[in-house]
Amino acid sequence: MEGNNFLIEQNNVGIRIDKFLNEKIEDKSRSFIQGLIDDNQVLVNEKNVKSNYKLRLEDKVVVNIPEPKELWVEPEDIPLDILYEDSDVIVVNKPQGMVVHPAAGVYNGTLVNALLNHCKDLSGINGVIRPGIVHRIDKDTSGVLVIAKNDYAHNKLSEQFKAHSMKREYYALVEGIIKDEEGIIETNLGRHPTDRIKFAVVSNGKHAITHYKVIERFKTATLVKCNLETGRTHQIRIHMAYIGHPLIGDSVYGYKKQRFKATGQLLHAKVLGFIHPTKNEFIEFESPLPEYFQKVLTIFKNELK
The missing domain is CATH 3.30.2350.10 (Pseudouridine synthase)
Incomplete structure (x- = not known):
């Protein structure tokens, strides 16, 4: 588990704990934080609290964030509109309505499911859930995406995105x-x-x-x-x-x-x-x-x- 510890100072007194943690813990939604509180993964002075608990001076807050469960992504026979492919990259035309990679609540029908059925040699830098995925576009945005087939290509493409x-x-x-x-x-x-x-x-x-x-x-x-x-x-x-x-x-x-x-x-x-x-x-x-x-x-x- 990933741990986060906080000692409450004067400027945070009176703030709801879910709002406080939402600001302190990056890349986590308020509903995610509230879920942790409901699951007793948040302790204040070694006691469970509710989401509406208001912080007090020198409260000791401990947050345990469980490690995400690694999912196995099944290959699916979904048609791909491939614009270009070689041993390093695949360039596809993604349709509107298709999610790029699996996420909470969406485990099939994604571009990654289709790619795994098409070829097995995708870069592993982004793990099991996002093999080959260098960049994304929204589910309801259509158009061109490039996917990396090996780690060298992935790093080179990522450098261009970063620059x-x-x-x-x-x-x-x-x-x-x-x-x-x-x-x-x-x-x-x-x-x-x-x-x-x-x-x-x-x-x-x-x-x-x-x-x-x-x-x-x-x-x-x-x-x-x-x-x-x-x-x-x-x-x-x-x-x-x-x-x-x-x-x-x-x-x-x-x-x-x-x-x-x-x-x-x-x-x-x-x-x-x-x-x-x-x-x-x-x-x-x-x-x-x-x-x-x-x-x-x-x-x-x-x-x-």
Whole structure:
């Protein structure tokens, strides 16, 4: 078990223990913390407490976080749209609605399940759950992904992601009319202060830069091309909402009530370019806008006629 010990000081007196631990323990949601408390994995002065317990001066808080259970991921015969493959990498076109790798509550039907059925030689750097996975896109975002087939390729690709040297171009359909032809959105992004499932623009977050350019304007929407200079979680979705133009279909950062029967945000990873890990040459892949995206575009184009 991973342990976390805290001695409560004056500035934390009166704060609920679940809120306190949510701020102190990184990458854990408030519901996860509350689950630990319910399972008696949190002790205050060697006694069990409830989530609404308010901290007192010099309380001794001990948190035990059980090690995550390693799961065995079963190969599944799921069709893959492979754009390129060699002994080092696989480049795939991920459909909307597919999760990249297994996680809590999602153990099958993922891209990893499909990859394990297609080939056995994936990099092991990210463990059993995420073999070969160098980067991710959201479940409801479609488009191009590169997967590493060995650890050398994985490290080389990861270096490019860390250096922000990969070419990543997305198409997004957003609410409203963007007046400027192009622009740069630069903020800090981190966990939402009250809704731990979401991310948001926060002062103490990670630096994030999105470049956007208008492709086409409609009566009540705009098609934009977004280039990522950084790759933060939900970056494009948050940034476009931040400037007042949330993605159509995005019920998390946009409108709760959507105009279309979209199953998720209209965001497509259209272009991915990188230096091949062993050939040392730049290669680039492009995925056409998928049917679900084209259908909504057609509705807007017909309104202009």
